[in-house]
Amino acid sequence: MQIYKIITKPIRYILSYLYHGECVFCADETELWHYICDDCKNKISEKEYTAITPNGFLCLSAFEYREQFKNSVLRFKFGGHREYSRTYASIVFDKYRDRLEHFNPDFITSVPLSEKSFKKRGYNQAELLAKDIAFFCKKPYNKVLSKIRDNEIQHDLNKELRKQNVKNVYEVISGTEISGKRIIICDDIITTGWTLNECAESLKAAGADDVLCITAAKTPLPH
Numbered sequence: 001m002q003i004y005k006i007i008t009k010p011i012r013y014i015l016s017y018l019y020h021g022e023c024v025f026c027a028d029e030t031e032l033w034h035y036i037c038d039d040c041k042n043k044i045s046e047k048e049y050t051a052i053t054p055n056g057f058l059c060l061s062a063f064e065y066r067e068q069f070k071n072s073v074l075r076f077k078f079g080g081h082r083e084y085s086r087t088y089a090s091i092v093f094d095k096y097r098d099r100l101e102h103f104n105p106d107f108i109t110s111v112p113l114s115e116k117s118f119k120k121r122g123y124n125q126a127e128l129l130a131k132d133i134a135f136f137c138k139k140p141y142n143k144v145l146s147k148i149r150d151n152e153i154q155h156d157l158n159k160e161l162r163k164q165n166v167k168n169v170y171e172v173i174s175g176t177e178i179s180g181k182r183i184i185i186c187d188d189i190i191t192t193g194w195t196l197n198e199c200a201e202s203l204k205a206a207g208a209d210d211v212l213c214i215t216a217a218k219t220p221l222p223h
């Protein structure tokens with residue numbers, strides 16, 4: 001049974017790309033080879049969704065976390081739709097190609113999950129996105145951060161608690177090359193930016209030259 005799973009997993013993964021005829025956002029049918037319907041494509045448009053983390057790290061996002069885009073991210077995170085990362089990454093790359101080339105990263109990394117969360121979910125959605133960003137940028141993906149303890153889910157906390165909640169949760173993995181590197185770090189969603197901020201600060205403390213953040217979605221600012 002185990003062998004069957006190992007053999008069929010990559011085949012199923014490839015087939016999900018080849019025969020994808022569904023918009024990753026609204027789940028409407030699309031033409032073969034198309035992952036986004038025209039309607040959703042128009043809604044994403046050329047608009048840039050940028051944010052600045054509390055300590056001033058720039059974050060570039062593919063789209064806003066609302067309506068069908070929010071549902072898509074939820075399916076990506078909790079519904080096993082790992083393949084969505086390729087579409088999200090291609091939107092980021094198309095939208096910010098000049099900025100990414102100008103930043104010229106040495107490698108791409110991701111916000112880590114705790115071991116417990118990883119075992120529960122079976123994958124780290126931020127890592128999937130980071131690996132696909134790396135694919136489009138033609139740069140390596142390096143795992144350089146680990147989450148050393150479990151904390152509360154940021155979503156459930158207010159602004160002040162979110163800051164405290166991520167303090168000293170992330171650690172640079174010993175033996176990884178950080179000094180003087182230009183690093184892109186990816187996560188699924190940016191809200192207050194404290195998580196990415198904490199990770200970026202850890203990388204800077206380990207000697208990183210500069211850090212740029214990328215997420216699939218950006219939570220819209222409250223009106």
Ligand SMILES: [Zn+2]
Pocket residue numbers: 023024025026027028036037038039040041
């Ligand atoms: Zn659509």
